[in-house]
Amino acid sequence: MEPKLCKKGHSYFPVLNAKGKLKECPECNRVRARAWNASNKERHRARSKKWVENNRERHLAKVASDYASNRKERIAKTIAWQRANPDKYNAKQRAWCKANLGKMNAKTAKRHAAKMQRTPKWLTNQHYEQIKEIYLSANALGLTVDHIVPLQGANVSGLHVPWNLRLLPASINYAKGNKTGGV
Numbered sequence: 001m002e003p004k005l006c007k008k009g010h011s012y013f014p015v016l017n018a019k020g021k022l023k024e025c026p027e028c029n030r031v032r033a034r035a036w037n038a039s040n041k042e043r044h045r046a047r048s049k050k051w052v053e054n055n056r057e058r059h060l061a062k063v064a065s066d067y068a069s070n071r072k073e074r075i076a077k078t079i080a081w082q083r084a085n086p087d088k089y090n091a092k093q094r095a096w097c098k099a100n101l102g103k104m105n106a107k108t109a110k111r112h113a114a115k116m117q118r119t120p121k122w123l124t125n126q127h128y129e130q131i132k133e134i135y136l137s138a139n140a141l142g143l144t145v146d147h148i149v150p151l152q153g154a155n156v157s158g159l160h161v162p163w164n165l166r167l168l169p170a171s172i173n174y175a176k177g178n179k180t181g182g183v
């Protein structure tokens with residue numbers, strides 16, 4: 001089949017509809033749909049909502065796949081914004097913490113408890129010194145301490161021991177935490 005040029009100059013492969021008539025050029029159709037949606041915002045929203053209600057599974061699958069495929073870019077974009085707007089970012093962080101004090105405290109307490117429960121009794125003073133060293137160098141280098149095997153992993157739980165610790169840039173640690181639910 002030969003591609004056809006529509007009146008607007010889009011190249012497309014002609015397809016017949018159920019009534020045997022030639023379908024509109026897909027690009028023109030998209031343009032028309034976008035224009036309609038823009039000038040019928042309320043009706044478009046209602047239609048979309050209804051579609052989502054009737055196609056819950058497909059909608060969720062699409063959201064999940066969009067999320068997965070854009071995850072890296074979105075994280076990179078967020079980090080770039082945070083770097084470019086440190087004052088705004090800090091203000092936002094502070095506001096969030098203030099508004100979510102309970103949540104923050106719970107999170108810290110939970111992490112602390114997990115660390116305590118995952119710190120074996122047989123650790124020697126030398127091990128504690130090593131752990132302290134790792135946290136001190138993280139501070140000095142502007143890095144965060146990551147548990148290689150997460151303390152609160154979904155399937156396995158790591159130990160709070162020197163050989164399960166490593167230094168990571170905060171951004172990577174954050175991305176990893178999102179995936180494994182690690183600490």
Ligand SMILES: [Zn+2]
Binds near residue numbers: 007010029
């Ligand atoms: Zn066209």
